[in-house]
Amino acid sequence: AFVLLKVYNLLGKEIANIFENSLTAGKYDFHFEASNIESGTYLYRLVAKGIDGKEFVQTKKMILVR
Numbered sequence: 001a002f003v004l005l006k007v008y009n010l011l012g013k014e015i016a017n018i019f020e021n022s023l024t025a026g027k028y029d030f031h032f033e034a035s036n037i038e039s040g041t042y043l044y045r046l047v048a049k050g051i052d053g054k055e056f057v058q059t060k061k062m063i064l065v066r
Contacts, residue, residue, distance in 0.1 A: 004047040005030060007062070015042060039066045 003023045007016040015037060018030050041063050048056040 001025075001051070002049045004045075006045050007032065008043045008045065010041055010043070018044075034064055037064060039064050 001023060003019060003021065005017075005019040006014055007018065009015055016032065018032055041061060043059055044062050045057070045059045050056075
């Protein structure tokens with residue numbers, strides 16, 4: 001599946017593009033370098049587009065505390 005993982009601020013501005021490529025089924029870990037980002041609330045969005053044309057989208061809240 002083609003996988004896209006991005007981080008957004010609460011205004012919808014893209015803060016980071018963490019991953020954008022094809023992956024096989026499985027469990028993965030991604031590193032998010034947040035040293036240049038202020039403390040606050042952010043959203044991360046995972047989009048996976050399968051070969052069959054189906055799309056999985058999940059958006060969750062993330063709180064960054066320094």
